[in-house]
Amino acid sequence: MTSFFQLGPTAKARKVPSSRIGRMVSFGSLFAGLGVGTVAEVTRRSLGVNESLTDNPFLTSANVERIVSTMCKVRGAALKIGQLLSIQDSEIIPPALQAAFERVRQSADFMPTSQVEGVLKRELGDEWRSRFVEFDMKPFAAASIGQVHWGKLPDGTEVAVKIQYPGVAAGINSDIENLVSVLNIWNVFPPGMFIDKLVEVAKKELSWEVDYLREAECTKQFRALLEADPDYYVPRVIGKLFFLLDWFGQNTSSNIPVFTDFHVEDELCTSQVFTSELIEGFSVDKAAELDLETRNRICSLIMHLCLKELFVFRVMQTDPNWSNFFYNQKTRQLVLLDFGATRSYSKEFMDQYLEVIMAAADRNRERVLKLSQEMGFLTGYESKAMEEAHVDTVMILGEVFSESANEFDFGGQNTVKRVTKYVPTMLNQRLCPPPEEIYSIHRKISGVFLLCSKLKVKIACRPMLMDIYKNYRFGPV
Numbered sequence: 001m002t003s004f005f006q007l008g009p010t011a012k013a014r015k016v017p018s019s020r021i022g023r024m025v026s027f028g029s030l031f032a033g034l035g036v037g038t039v040a041e042v043t044r045r046s047l048g049v050n051e052s053l054t055d056n057p058f059l060t061s062a063n064v065e066r067i068v069s070t071m072c073k074v075r076g077a078a079l080k081i082g083q084l085l086s087i088q089d090s091e092i093i094p095p096a097l098q099a100a101f102e103r104v105r106q107s108a109d110f111m112p113t114s115q116v117e118g119v120l121k122r123e124l125g126d127e128w129r130s131r132f133v134e135f136d137m138k139p140f141a142a143a144s145i146g147q148v149h150w151g152k153l154p155d156g157t158e159v160a161v162k163i164q165y166p167g168v169a170a171g172i173n174s175d176i177e178n179l180v181s182v183l184n185i186w187n188v189f190p191p192g193m194f195i196d197k198l199v200e201v202a203k204k205e206l207s208w209e210v211d212y213l214r215e216a217e218c219t220k221q222f223r224a225l226l227e228a229d230p231d232y233y234v235p236r237v238i239g240k241l242f243f244l245l246d247w248f249g250q251n252t253s254s255n256i257p258v259f260t261d262f263h264v265e266d267e268l269c270t271s272q273v274f275t276s277e278l279i280e281g282f283s284v285d286k287a288a289e290l291d292l293e294t295r296n297r298i299c300s301l302i303m304h305l306c307l308k309e310l311f312v313f314r315v316m317q318t319d320p321n322w323s324n325f326f327y328n329q330k331t332r333q334l335v336l337l338d339f340g341a342t343r344s345y346s347k348e349f350m351d352q353y354l355e356v357i358m359a360a361a362d363r364n365r366e367r368v369l370k371l372s373q374e375m376g377f378l379t380g381y382e383s384k385a386m387e388e389a390h391v392d393t394v395m396i397l398g399e400v401f402s403e404s405a406n407e408f409d410f411g412g413q414n415t416v417k418r419v420t421k422y423v424p425t426m427l428n429q430r431l432c433p434p435p436e437e438i439y440s441i442h443r444k445i446s447g448v449f450l451l452c453s454k455l456k457v458k459i460a461c462r463p464m465l466m467d468i469y470k471n472y473r474f475g476p477v
């Protein structure tokens with residue numbers, strides 16, 4: 001069990017401020033502290049003394065400390081935003097800020113025993129302890145909005161019990177708004193960051209993610225979808241939930257079950273406690289040292305799954321955080337965790353999206369342009385520069401699936417960085433926002449591409465896409 005211990009050495013037990021006032025005080029002190037820090041830095045610079053981490057006077061080491069410390073204190077949404085941003089490339093986010101978010105991720109403190117006990121009593125009842133033969137009160141991993149404990153059930157099953165920090169669900173919107181306005185004041189995010197859109201999407205997804213019952217259902221759904229495939233493993237959820245809830249809302253035209261109500265029989269999963277079978281393996285970001293064959297296998301499995309989620313299941317786990325993908329070297333399986341940000345896509349949308357990807361894979365610029373207009377990426381009245389930038393970025397994504405790519409060398413390319421080059425043009429000259437679905441899709445795809453390039457893999461992506469395309473049925477189901 002100790003091999004699972006992943007909390008950073010600096011993590012310490014600290015009570016999470018669960019009240020609204022407590023959370024506002026944390027942000028209030030950050031605002032005040034940052035203001036002072038920035039003025040001091042500007043002064044130091046004008047005097048010719050430069051100790052800053054980047055060209056942005058806001059990002060001094062002292063300010064970064066304040067951001068890290070405040071985000072560790074309110075955790076929850078702030079930490080989640082950091083995670084969503086930290087998946088981006090350093091071209092988009094200043095390295096100093098990236099490092100700050102990474103530190104928040106590493107050093108999330110954990111709840112003291114008394115607070116854990118309180119949440120478990122409230123969620124599982126006074127007798128919660130009797131459900132386990134063993135339970136470790138110290139967490140072995142930090143989650144973005146909770147912490148994860150090891151336990152053993154009476155039947156011997158080892159489990160991971162994710163316990164949500166109190167107050168996170170209620171404070172999520174204000175936490176995000178507070179953090180983003182703090183960072184926006186100093187223009188930390190370059191225009192190409194799409195921070196407003198990212199925030200909008202983050203809020204929606206976080207409202208799903210704080211509901212651990214929803215996560216339990218989505219995990220079960222993925223377990224069922226991948227059950228017959230020996231390459232993947234989804235842990236068993238400990239809780240007999242009924243598949244009846246309409247969490248996916250818009251999923252009317254898909255063949256995925258639509259849930260319309262729910263009922264919980266076994267309370268080891270509640271809206272703030274999520275219990276699943278303990279999995280074995282290591283998170284894929286630790287795979288960089290492994291041999292190329294294993295790295296290729298890991299990335300092929302992730303890429304193939306991503307395509308299947310889009311075009312076969314039309315349900316996708318949209319958080320490409322690398323710690324959500326584990327690899328079990330014994331079974332050679334990709335183990336999947338964290339279905340909190342799962343969402344579905346309509347058949348109609350995917351019919352069109354698949355055509356765009358195919359057109360790009362076939363290097364057909366005219367068709368990419370035409371389909372993009374039909375899908376609402378472009379209005380048809382854009383400047384030539386905007387049209388070109390849009391088509392160029394789609395074509396870059398399509399390269400991975402083109403015939404000439406053969407085995408695409410992710411280590412030798414910098415797909416995400418090349419796309420980023422076009423972002424400012426698109427942002428300045430864009431006449432309409434892209435379809436709402438695109439934010440989660442492109443976040444996931446760029447997360448997968450980024451992982452492939454970090455692991456320097458060479459994989460044949462075209463056959464995966466062609467196989468899906470060959471079996472795809474266009475039109476209503």
Ligand SMILES: Nc1ncnc2c1ncn2[C@@H]1O[C@H](COP(=O)(O)OP(=O)(O)OP(=O)(O)O)[C@@H](O)[C@H]1O
Nearest residue numbers: 141142143144145148160235276277278279323338
């Ligand atoms: N069933 C499990 N078996 C082993 N470890 C687990 C299990 N579930 C979660 N963990 C550990 O806890 C960590 C956080 O869990 P999870 O990803 O579900 O939380 P989260 O809040 O959704 O976090 P994030 O958004 O950071 O991915 C995982 O990266 C993993 O290390």
